[in-house]
Amino acid sequence: MAGTPEFAPQALQTLRRLRFSAATAAFQIEGARTLGGRGRNIWDDFVDDPGKVIDSSTADPGPDSYHRSAEDVELLAGLGVDRYRFSISWVRIIPDGKQGTEPNAVGLDYYERLVDELLAAGVTPEPTLYHWDLPSGLEATGGWLNGDTVHRFGEYVDAVADRLGDRVRHWYTINEPASTSLQGYALGDLAPGRAMLFDALPSVHHQLLAHGTATKILREHGAAQVSAASNHSLILPETDAGADHAAAAVLDLIHNRLFADPLLLGEYPDLDALGIQMPIRDGDMELISTPSDVYGLNYYNPTTVHGVAEGPLPFEMVPTPAAATTGFGPLWPIRPETLRDFLIDMRTRYGVRLPPIVISENGASFPEPEACTGPIRDDERIAYLHDHLEAVAEAIEAGVPIAGYTVWSLLDNFEWADGYTQRFGLVHVNMETGQRTPKSSYGWYRDLIASVRP
Ligand code: FCB
Numbered sequence: 001m002a003g004t005p006e007f008a009p010q011a012l013q014t015l016r017r018l019r020f021s022a023a024t025a026a027f028q029i030e031g032a033r034t035l036g037g038r039g040r041n042i043w044d045d046f047v048d049d050p051g052k053v054i055d056s057s058t059a060d061p062g063p064d065s066y067h068r069s070a071e072d073v074e075l076l077a078g079l080g081v082d083r084y085r086f087s088i089s090w091v092r093i094i095p096d097g098k099q100g101t102e103p104n105a106v107g108l109d110y111y112e113r114l115v116d117e118l119l120a121a122g123v124t125p126e127p128t129l130y131h132w133d134l135p136s137g138l139e140a141t142g143g144w145l146n147g148d149t150v151h152r153f154g155e156y157v158d159a160v161a162d163r164l165g166d167r168v169r170h171w172y173t174i175n176e177p178a179s180t181s182l183q184g185y186a187l188g189d190l191a192p193g194r195a196m197l198f199d200a201l202p203s204v205h206h207q208l209l210a211h212g213t214a215t216k217i218l219r220e221h222g223a224a225q226v227s228a229a230s231n232h233s234l235i236l237p238e239t240d241a242g243a244d245h246a247a248a249a250v251l252d253l254i255h256n257r258l259f260a261d262p263l264l265l266g267e268y269p270d271l272d273a274l275g276i277q278m279p280i281r282d283g284d285m286e287l288i289s290t291p292s293d294v295y296g297l298n299y300y301n302p303t304t305v306h307g308v309a310e311g312p313l314p315f316e317m318v319p320t321p322a323a324a325t326t327g328f329g330p331l332w333p334i335r336p337e338t339l340r341d342f343l344i345d346m347r348t349r350y351g352v353r354l355p356p357i358v359i360s361e362n363g364a365s366f367p368e369p370e371a372c373t374g375p376i377r378d379d380e381r382i383a384y385l386h387d388h389l390e391a392v393a394e395a396i397e398a399g400v401p402i403a404g405y406t407v408w409s410l411l412d413n414f415e416w417a418d419g420y421t422q423r424f425g426l427v428h429v430n431m432e433t434g435q436r437t438p439k440s441s442y443g444w445y446r447d448l449i450a451s452v453r454p
């Protein structure tokens with residue numbers, strides 16, 4: 001294709017070491033919110049609250065993967081990915097999230113079928129156990145602010161592992177705990193939509209404990225690879241002014257180190273300056289830092305901040321200078337070299353404590369039509385993915401251990417509070433009909449994977 005970016009031979013050589021995957025999440029693709037004995041979660045509550053989702057869409061039917069998973073598996077097989085990162089909906093398994101509830105066989109059957117179809121197609125399943133969809137019954141008793149939620153999560157993980165643990169060996173525990181704590185509980189622009197600022201921080205500790213608890217259970221069921229999928233961003237000061245550097249250090253602390261330090265070092269960074277106390281009990285930090293086989297890392301863009309002298313937060317996010325932006329505009333700049341720099345920083349910060357990194361999400365949305373009337377030439381997405389993979393190759397060449405790369409997303413889907421206004425897929429989905437049409441980025445990713453295989 002004219003204008004398709006090429007990899008340098010050395011970069012292609014380096015990329016041979018990676019396992020390739022594509023990702024989705026249950027609430028974003030399944031639809032069927034009231035079928036199969038499924039209970040309600042905080043995203044059901046969020047989408048049913050008028051005004052919360054920008055286009056008033058409800059994720060139902062959306063891509064309707066509850067009924068069309070066989071087509072998804074066919075698309076994955078055609079892509080030639082090694083793995084598929086999808087998520088399991090907690091409320092399809094334990095409808096009210098509560099203690100003692102019998103697991104819902106219909107929900108377990110659904111994921112078992114998907115796993116079997118993937119295995120038959122030669123694609124390794126790598127499910128995420130929690131991708132933002134907390135049972136509403138647990139949010140009613142405090143959600144991730146309540147330590148009891150950790151135990152309920154353990155029961156749910158146990159039920160899933162009992163059914164699937166003989167065939168699924170690769171797991172993600174918690175997706176983007178930073179997004180849940182910062183955007184869900186501190187600022188309120190994602191479910192559960194609470195705006196507690198720094199009072200939200202116990203939700204960090206409980207999600208990390210849930211990760212540790214799940215890791216232990218999954219290992220007992222013979223898992224070969226378990227990790228969280230932590231979202232990170234290189235934080236840049238707007239100017240060289242001391243106040244901007246100080247603001248960048250605070251955001252780096254609460255967005256990056258607050259999650260990576262406990263997972264990798266078994267301790268929180270110094271939070272005294274922020275006046276924060278975590279509800280730590282004996283044994284918690286050991287559980288949280290149970291060694292992981294890989295470090296799942298979601299990366300999309302850098303974040304630029306400037307210092308704010310007075311206000312509830314000591315920083316404010318401002319647009320990052322960039323030649324191009326994604327469908328989200330100025331706050332989602334395209335700066336692939338910041339991924340390389342962040343990966344190198346991870347190696348510098350954590351040294352030998354850092355296991356091989358798997359990029360568990362990376363991708364971009366661009367304006368695309370709702371109905372597909374001809375081929376979709378998504379050259380901007382191809383350039384984004386190419387440039388970020390080149391950044392990954394550079395980081396590997398600089399000595400960072402990296403084992404895998406995952407495109408977000410296999411399919412256009414429900415982009416949370418942005419509804420259907422942001423399309424991230426390698427495959428276009430008509431949200432009225434569910435029809436799937438591969439975009440040119442699908443062919444590009446397929447050809448890349450084929451070209452780095454023996
Ligand atoms: C990540 C989420 C994922 C998707 C992408 C665009 O933060 O994990 O579900 O929405 O952003």
